[in-house]
Amino acid sequence: MADIERELTEEEVVAGVNADYATKYGFSDVEDYFFKAKRGLDAGVIRAMSLSKNEPEWMLDIRLKAYEHFLSRPVPTWGADLGEIDFDEIYYYIKPSEREGDNWDDIPSYIKDTFNKLGIPDAEQKYLSGVAAQYESEVVYHNIKKDLEEKGVVFLGMDEGLRQYPDMVKEYFGTIIPFNDNKFAALNTAVWSGGSFIYVPPGVHVEMPLQAYFRINAKNAGQFERTLIIVDEGAYVHYVEGCTAPIYSSDSLHSAVVEVLVRKGARCRYTTIQNWSNNVYNLVTKRAVAEENATMEWVDGNLGSKITMKYPAVYMVGEGAHGEILSIAFAGKGQHLDAGGKVVHVAPNTTSRIISKSISKGGGRASYRGLLKVEKNAENCKSNVVCDALLLDPESRSDTYPYIEIDAEDVTVGHEASVSKVGEEQLFYLMSRGIPEDMATSMIVNGFIEPLVKELPMEYAIEMNRLIQLQMEGSIG
Amino acid sequence: MTIALEIKNLHASIGEQPILKGINLLIKQGEIHALMGPNGSGKSTLAYTLAGHPAYDPTAGQVIYDGQDLLEMEPDERSRAGLFLAFQYPAAVPGVTLAKFLRQTINSRRQAENPEDSGISIPAFRRLLKEKMDMLGIDHKFAGRYLNEGFSGGEKKRVEILQMATVEPKIAIMDETDSGLDIDALRVVSEGAMRLYREMNMGMLVITHYQRILNYIQPDYIHIMLDGRIVESGGPDLALKLEEEGYDWLREKYGITETA
Numbered sequence: 226m227a228d229i230e231r232e233l234t235e236e237e238v239v240a241g242v243n244a245d246y247a248t249k250y251g252f253s254d255v256e257d258y259f260f261k262a263k264r265g266l267d268a269g270v271i272r273a274m275s276l277s278k279n280e281p282e283w284m285l286d287i288r289l290k291a292y293e294h295f296l297s298r299p300v301p302t303w304g305a306d307l308g309e310i311d312f313d314e315i316y317y318y319i320k321p322s323e324r325e326g327d328n329w330d331d332i333p334s335y336i337k338d339t340f341n342k343l344g345i346p347d348a349e350q351k352y353l354s355g356v357a358a359q360y361e362s363e364v365v366y367h368n369i370k371k372d373l374e375e376k377g378v379v380f381l382g383m384d385e386g387l388r389q390y391p392d393m394v395k396e397y398f399g400t401i402i403p404f405n406d407n408k409f410a411a412l413n414t415a416v417w418s419g420g421s422f423i424y425v426p427p428g429v430h431v432e433m434p435l436q437a438y439f440r441i442n443a444k445n446a447g448q449f450e451r452t453l454i455i456v457d458e459g460a461y462v463h464y465v466e467g468c469t470a471p472i473y474s475s476d477s478l479h480s481a482v483v484e485v486l487v488r489k490g491a492r493c494r495y496t497t498i499q500n501w502s503n504n505v506y507n508l509v510t511k512r513a514v515a516e517e518n519a520t521m522e523w524v525d526g527n528l529g530s531k532i533t534m535k536y537p538a539v540y541m542v543g544e545g546a547h548g549e550i551l552s553i554a555f556a557g558k559g560q561h562l563d564a565g566g567k568v569v570h571v572a573p574n575t576t577s578r579i580i581s582k583s584i585s586k587g588g589g590r591a592s593y594r595g596l597l598k599v600e601k602n603a604e605n606c607k608s609n610v611v612c613d614a615l616l617l618d619p620e621s622r623s624d625t626y627p628y629i630e631i632d633a634e635d636v637t638v639g640h641e642a643s644v645s646k647v648g649e650e651q652l653f654y655l656m657s658r659g660i661p662e663d664m665a666t667s668m669i670v671n672g673f674i675e676p677l678v679k680e681l682p683m684e685y686a687i688e689m690n691r692l693i694q695l696q697m698e699g700s701i702g
Numbered sequence: 703m704t705i706a707l708e709i710k711n712l713h714a715s716i717g718e719q720p721i722l723k724g725i726n727l728l729i730k731q732g733e734i735h736a737l738m739g740p741n742g743s744g745k746s747t748l749a750y751t752l753a754g755h756p757a758y759d760p761t762a763g764q765v766i767y768d769g770q771d772l773l774e775m776e777p778d779e780r781s782r783a784g785l786f787l788a789f790q791y792p793a794a795v796p797g798v799t800l801a802k803f804l805r806q807t808i809n810s811r812r813q814a815e816n817p818e819d820s821g822i823s824i825p826a827f828r829r830l831l832k833e834k835m836d837m838l839g840i841d842h843k844f845a846g847r848y849l850n851e852g853f854s855g856g857e858k859k860r861v862e863i864l865q866m867a868t869v870e871p872k873i874a875i876m877d878e879t880d881s882g883l884d885i886d887a888l889r890v891v892s893e894g895a896m897r898l899y900r901e902m903n904m905g906m907l908v909i910t911h912y913q914r915i916l917n918y919i920q921p922d923y924i925h926i927m928l929d930g931r932i933v934e935s936g937g938p939d940l941a942l943k944l945e946e947e948g949y950d951w952l953r954e955k956y957g958i959t960e961t962a
Contacts, residue, residue, distance in 0.1 A: 259809045262815065463939030476824060500799075569851060619898070648793065649756060649757070650793040651793045651794075651795050653753075653754075653755050653793075654757065654789065654792060654793040654795070655795065656754075656776070656777040656778040656781070657753050657754070657778070657780075657781055657787055657789075658778075658781055658803075658807040658810075658869060659778050659782040659807050659810045659811055659814075659869060660778055660806055660807060660810045661778050661780035661810060661814075662776070662778065664806065664810065665778075668795070668798050668803070668806065669795060669797070669800075670796070671797065672795055672796050672797025672798040672848070673796065673797055674797070675796070675848075
């Protein structure tokens with residue numbers, strides 16, 4: 226009977242949860258900030274930021290170079306429509322409080338209240354190895370369990386990481402995603418603030434996840450966190466990030482850069498549950514390099530935002546490396562989620578898998594955009610790409626843009642794509658057993674994403690199911 | 703009180719194509735009716751129309767279930783009122799486990815009665831499921847499997863009867879439940895249905911091509927359908943006559959060509 230039991234525990238916890246975005250995440254705090262830069266961006270804003278952070282000279286130089294590149298690069302036109310972003314309306318740097326703390330009692334009470342409402346301190350107690358909380362531009366709280374700290378695991382806000390480990394940051398910063406990679410990576414490099422800096426020493430297994438939570442509060446805010454994760458040889462870490470924002474009628478901009486280096490034989494799993502309010506542009510560059518026999522896994526859940534463009538990448542540069550991208554997008558009314566992934570086989574005998582599931586409803590649009598590349602000499606690689614789309618009504622849209630470039634011999638590649646409507650037969654079948662239509666639809670949708678949700682740790686699986694439920698009810702945004 | 707399903711002059715179409723051309727039938731709780739007839743005579747259409755499939759359009763006539771106008775009810779309301787259809791080809795629902803599905807069928811009933819109801823408790827549901835699965839010889843592992851996904855024909859049929867046993871209907875329609883079953887599976891499935899018939903005084907409409915299932919589920923009445931109408935009704939011996947003589951004498955008698 227163990228099977229029945231396992232099925233039910235999860236469901237029991239999910240049952241009865243029913244809130245909506247507006248009350249659960251959509252609240253906002255009165256602004257009472259230590260420092261807020263003027264609207265818009267120029268070299269002066271960047272210099273002021275850098276000065277207030279007391280950064281080394283080399284970082285300011287990179288910021289200014291990146292800013293020049295940002296200005297020279299056109300807004301991309303190949304994905305979602307970014308034509309309406311007004312870069313002059315955005316606040317690029319907002320420092321909510323003077324210092325960051327490792328004790329919730331040390332941070333301003335209204336910020337603490339916000340993270341309490343989002344359940345972060347509670348989660349930290351129950352199932353996390355460490356937590357970082359970012360509010361606007363700055364990490365206001367970070368903490369890691371003592372035993373991990375004693376083993377040499379570093380989990381800091383990126384600014385703090387730069388202060389405490391300047392040499393390591395200098396060595397790796399911008400090496401996986403250079404400032405001139407794309408327009409938004411350039412913007413991030415110019416104005417980055419916050420994000421996580423993680424180092425896991427050789428052989429150390431961080432059993433419970435490290436979590437970062439990103440919160441935008443102000444109207445027209447920009448959030449540009451920068452994350453650098455180095456998992457040393459044979460080590461393991463699971464990093465989870467979540468994010469929300471209040472609902473405003475004017476747009477906010479979130480543009481992060483995440484660089485991950487997975488050393489020989491190490492494994493890194495990076496899970497995102499993106500739940501921005503529907504006025505946020507979410508334009509993120511995420512890339513990992515996997516060395517010999519290393520494994521990198523991106524688990525990417527996209528539910529919120531007005532527009533998302535995000536394609537987590539794995540470059541397999543060492544023999545035997547494995548890359549995995551599991552992506553879920555759920556686009557509701559007024560949303561365009563252009564998500565997917567890139568796997569690049571640089572070394573021989575490397576393997577990869579991309580599984581993408583997208584759901585569109587209420588006129589929402591979800592796209593899968595993916596690249597599978599096998600470079601010359603990367604013989605005997607295997608890759609499998611599966612993307613499935615589910616349309617809940619005729620107004621909604623789903624697109625698939627798979628790019629495959631193979632320059633090596635002896636490569637095994639599979640690609641499958643499917644689009645289905647919520648089947649009339651499935652719906653009728655469930656209803657014919659007494660289940661009302663809305664519940665039946667919701668069960669079919671949850672079933673569709675189940676293969677991905679079960680990859681998540683229990684607590685996040687529950688959160689993901691709950692968010693899907695909210696999205697089904699159309700109450701987000 | 704005894705519940706009855708009364709079908710009066712029912713006509714139904716799929717798209718523009720009329721299939722049912724005036725069905726009259728009265729099924730009461732505690733009665734077993736068999737509906738026989740060749741392929742294409744409209745047997746499954748009758749089953750789907752009664753269950754409320756959106757592609758089947760009732761164009762004329764009436765169906766009264768327990769004093770209510772059945773055709774005005776949504777499929778889920780029909781089910782909660784006690785009408786059950788065991789599908790010939792049940793749909794697979796990936797990602798939804800059998801346990802989750804069955805529990806939802808119970809909870810939907812409870813919540814329709816009382817919106818505040820928090821559903822059947824896990825221990826109670828576990829006991830119930832174990833008992834019903836054991837009765838039908840279904841491996842407990844199926845609880846964690848996705849509904850009908852990768853099930854063999856026989857497994858699907860057992861699981862249909864498991865659903866029937868879980869929701870305990872007043873009137874059940876079994877649409878060619880015998881097709882694709884070997885003799886052992888047929889016996890288990892039939893015995894399961896008969897147990898519900900005895901324990902709950904269930905009424906049954908057993909749709910079949912063959913006499914075989916009627917050795918296990920012995921009908922009180924046999925009806926023969928040809929070209930969208932019930933052309934003959936009688937006692938159990940009618941099935942034996944069909945088994946021996948086929949449908950040709952009926953076609954001849956009612957002037958219906960094979961490709962009607």
